[in-house]
Amino acid sequence: MARFRKEGKKGVPDLNMGSMSDIIFMFLFFFMVITTMRESQLFVRTKVPQATEVQKLEKKSLIANINIGQPNTRELIAKYGPEPRIQLNDQLGDVRDIIQFVEIEKKSRNEADRTQMTWSLRVDEAVKMGIVTDVKQELRKASAFKVNYSTSKGIKK
Amino acid sequence: MAKKSTPGLNTGSMADISFLLLTFFLLTSSINTDQGIQRRLPPALTGDEKPPEINKRNVMKILVNMYDQLLVNDEPMDDVRQLKARTIEFITNPSNNPHMSEIKLKFIEELGAEAPVSSGVISLQSDRGTSYKAYIAVQDQLTAAFNEIRDSYSQQQFGKTFDNLTEGQREIVKKVVPVSISEAEPSNYGGKK
Numbered sequence: 001m002a003r004f005r006k007e008g009k010k011g012v013p014d015l016n017m018g019s020m021s022d023i024i025f026m027f028l029f030f031f032m033v034i035t036t037m038r039e040s041q042l043f044v045r046t047k048v049p050q051a052t053e054v055q056k057l058e059k060k061s062l063i064a065n066i067n068i069g070q071p072n073t074r075e076l077i078a079k080y081g082p083e084p085r086i087q088l089n090d091q092l093g094d095v096r097d098i099i100q101f102v103e104i105e106k107k108s109r110n111e112a113d114r115t116q117m118t119w120s121l122r123v124d125e126a127v128k129m130g131i132v133t134d135v136k137q138e139l140r141k142a143s144a145f146k147v148n149y150s151t152s153k154g155i156k157k
Numbered sequence: 158m159a160k161k162s163t164p165g166l167n168t169g170s171m172a173d174i175s176f177l178l179l180t181f182f183l184l185t186s187s188i189n190t191d192q193g194i195q196r197r198l199p200p201a202l203t204g205d206e207k208p209p210e211i212n213k214r215n216v217m218k219i220l221v222n223m224y225d226q227l228l229v230n231d232e233p234m235d236d237v238r239q240l241k242a243r244t245i246e247f248i249t250n251p252s253n254n255p256h257m258s259e260i261k262l263k264f265i266e267e268l269g270a271e272a273p274v275s276s277g278v279i280s281l282q283s284d285r286g287t288s289y290k291a292y293i294a295v296q297d298q299l300t301a302a303f304n305e306i307r308d309s310y311s312q313q314q315f316g317k318t319f320d321n322l323t324e325g326q327r328e329i330v331k332k333v334v335p336v337s338i339s340e341a342e343p344s345n346y347g348g349k350k
Contacts, residue, residue: 132292
């Protein structure tokens with residue numbers, strides 16, 4: 001009988017942590033696939049309004065963003081004033097810069113894709129229509145007809 | 158000589174490293190994909206176009222002023238949420254009201270038959286002082302109205318909702334129920350401040 005008695009202390013066996021990192025890596029890849037990198041830093045506040053009839057934008061590479069809103073930091077407000085401004089790529093622009101912006105964005109795309117481009121207007125809900133209309137007129141002049149009014153999804157009533 | 162076994166690598170901190178990467182990606186990325194209301198702008202005016210002749214009964218005029226108040230065919234509307242039902246009634250004109258849009262039978266090539274197409278046009282005019290929020294609320298209601306009309310036509314013609322149709326069927330429905338929203342140049346009462 002004594003033969004079978006185990007020697008030494010009985011302790012809790014160590015957990016094998018080797019596969020822990022694999023699991024975390026799987027998480028990591030999952031998040032990398034479903035998310036998109038935040039593009040250029042925003043200088044304007046864009047809290048987009050809600051709407052119920054939203055459509056998802058397809059083909060991320062064919063979207064160019066135009067942000068309109070009040071400058072979002074105190075320093076920028078001191079510099080540019082509280083009036084809504086337009087942000088094109090990573091700089092604050094003016095209505096007059098839109099045509100050039102459209103040209104640059106179109107040039108950076110495939111020739112076949114240029115007519116398929118969507119111009120996504122991310123406009124703060126407090127902005128007045130005046131500046132939005134000016135931007136739309138410029139887009140028409142630049143033959144950028146496909147626009148998207150960016151909204152967040154609201155609840156259907 | 159005794160065989161030297163290679164010592165095992167300590168992979169305990171591997172998990173920590175990958176956690177760090179995970180948090181980094183969580184912070185620098187955003188899940189939300191862009192979504193919104195899509196519209197097609199008309200080509201730029203060259204200056205010598207004549208306004209198309211449209212019968213007055215075929216136009217529903219929506220004005221949004223600088224206080225975000227609505228005027229639909231010269232009558233004030235208190236709540237923007239009534240606009241959807243009003244638009245549907247105007248476009249489909251179920252009671253054949255002579256003050257609402259004309260329904261004309263039009264030959265649709267893909268369908269190989271005639272279909273009732275509404276001649277109604279929604280004319281939307283905003284002011285430079287209208288808030289973007291109010292404008293989107295109106296656009297949302299109009300989109301909802303057209304989506305519902307398309308859905309009901311799809312249901313009647315193909316027995317499915319618009320979303321479940323094939324690409325070809327969708328084209329037909331788009332031809333029968335076009336999104337006819339015309340945006341007038343905005344007025345400028347609220348802009349001068």
